[in-house]
Amino acid sequence: MRYTPAALALSLLAAVTASVSVSAPPVPLDPRAALLVADGRKALASGDTNGAIDAYEAALVIQPGHVAILLNLGEASRKQGMQGKALRYYREVLESDPGNVYAISGEGMALVEKGAVERARRNLVRLEQVCGNGCAPAKDLALAIQQGPSPQIVTAEAVQTKPTVSAN
16 A cells, blocks of 8 residues: 555556657658648649649648648648538548647637637647647637637629519
């Protein structure tokens, strides 16, 4: 009984050091994939989301499952208005790296854009646990939650009434 606290502390120390040594360093981008990612970023900066997505998908073919490519695809999909697709990319990153602050933040922003503000708040809490209140992804997500989902815009062309003909 006297050694129980010491044994618990030693086992906790062994568990923490074992989990730290298991994590692997990030895989560097293949040079061909890096060129495509750079092209995608240029296209996204100029407003060409389709061109950016094409470049990122080509990079993903060269280096499947790379975290940076998936994060870029998620961002481009969000800007294109495809939040469901963006969520899939962010969740794929989170499966391989559950503590990725950019994936947690991106998923939260996509959830806000879809209107799932409460789920985005859960992401913010999780993000604050991982990196604190001061990190940029947490600030960005908090701002997105504060602004709320963007209103859906309906154009006059989208709502066309069908004329009805009636006999007098």
